[in-house]
Amino acid sequence: MTILEKINQHKREEVFTSKSITSVDELRSSKYFDRKCNSLKASLMAEGSSGIIAEFKRKSPSKGEINPNVDVEEVTAGYALSGAAGVSVLTDKAFFGGSKNDLIKARSKNPDIPLLRKDFMIDPYQVCEAKAWGADVVLLIAASLTPEKINELGAKAHELGMEVLLEVHNEEELISSPMEYVDIVGVNNRNLKNFNESNFKASLDLSSLIPTDKVKISESCINDPSVIKDLRKSGYQGFLIGESFMKTKDPAAALSTYIIESKG
Ligand SMILES: O=C(O)c1ccccc1NCC(=O)[C@H](O)[C@H](O)COP(=O)(O)O
Numbered sequence: 001m002t003i004l005e006k007i008n009q010h011k012r013e014e015v016f017t018s019k020s021i022t023s024v025d026e027l028r029s030s031k032y033f034d035r036k037c038n039s040l041k042a043s044l045m046a047e048g049s050s051g052i053i054a055e056f057k058r059k060s061p062s063k064g065e066i067n068p069n070v071d072v073e074e075v076t077a078g079y080a081l082s083g084a085a086g087v088s089v090l091t092d093k094a095f096f097g098g099s100k101n102d103l104i105k106a107r108s109k110n111p112d113i114p115l116l117r118k119d120f121m122i123d124p125y126q127v128c129e130a131k132a133w134g135a136d137v138v139l140l141i142a143a144s145l146t147p148e149k150i151n152e153l154g155a156k157a158h159e160l161g162m163e164v165l166l167e168v169h170n171e172e173e174l175i176s177s178p179m180e181y182v183d184i185v186g187v188n189n190r191n192l193k194n195f196n197e198s199n200f201k202a203s204l205d206l207s208s209l210i211p212t213d214k215v216k217i218s219e220s221c222i223n224d225p226s227v228i229k230d231l232r233k234s235g236y237q238g239f240l241i242g243e244s245f246m247k248t249k250d251p252a253a254a255l256s257t258y259i260i261e262s263k264g
Pocket residue numbers: 003004055057060061062063188192219220221222240241242243244
């Protein structure tokens with residue numbers, strides 16, 4: 001079983017339990033459910049945008065512990081102040097050490113920043129959770145979902161006023177994914193089935209195949225600001241970065257350095 005299959009199996013059990021504890025009506029009555037979302041797409045496309053979506057991530061299956069004792073409010077507020085175009089918050093507990101409270105705290109501390117719920121979405125219920133917890137964007141991973149599921153989850157996100165980030169890793173996933181409800185296409189440089197890192201080949205190869213009406217972002221393994229310059233040249237407007245910031249003592253300061261050094 002690949003790690004992605006293990007994660008998805010765990011998600012099916014988690015969603016089953018969550019539904020039995022909190023109904024959709026209860027999610028709908030949360031204070032964030034009716035808020036107007038901040039657009040990540042607009043933020044990435046804005047003149048002078050850093051393009052960086054800075055991720056709050058304590059640990060990961062590929063790297064183990066990264067920074068287990070960090071404060072989500074402090075780090076995400078630092079990211080927002082330092083010029084992140086958006087912030088990504090892991091809500092998966094079992095594999096990434098995240099939680100719904102991380103997202104809720106990030107939202108309450110940063111009302112104006114576009115917030116991505118980073119998790120493994122398999123059920124429209126999780127899209128409702130994302131809205132209830134303050135997210136503006138949900139991630140759909142093509143490697144885990146059928147085309148029908150991508151449409152179902154994407155339609156639910158749009159119905160709730162959220163944006164959709166579709167993640168692909170290769171041409172097959174890109175070509176077989178329906179794009180009707182997709183706002184942003186992300187190319188993951190890490191193969192989530194075996195953790196091979198493509199050295200940005202995935203991003204460089206797929207750039208010209210992504211439909212031109214989608215904002216393109218490159219995800220994972222970005223470990224030097226010069227990489228951002230190269231990816232910009234091949235058409236990328238966004239860069240999702242977690243570990244390179246989170247492994248430092250001051251993730252927001254690391255983000256600032258990336259923003260300064262990736263300009264020009
Ligand atoms: O990061 C992992 O090990 C991982 C394993 C299995 C599924 C997803 C995984 N990561 C999710 C992500 O997409 C990354 O956290 C994100 O792109 C940031 O990557 P990085 O800058 O390399 O931390």
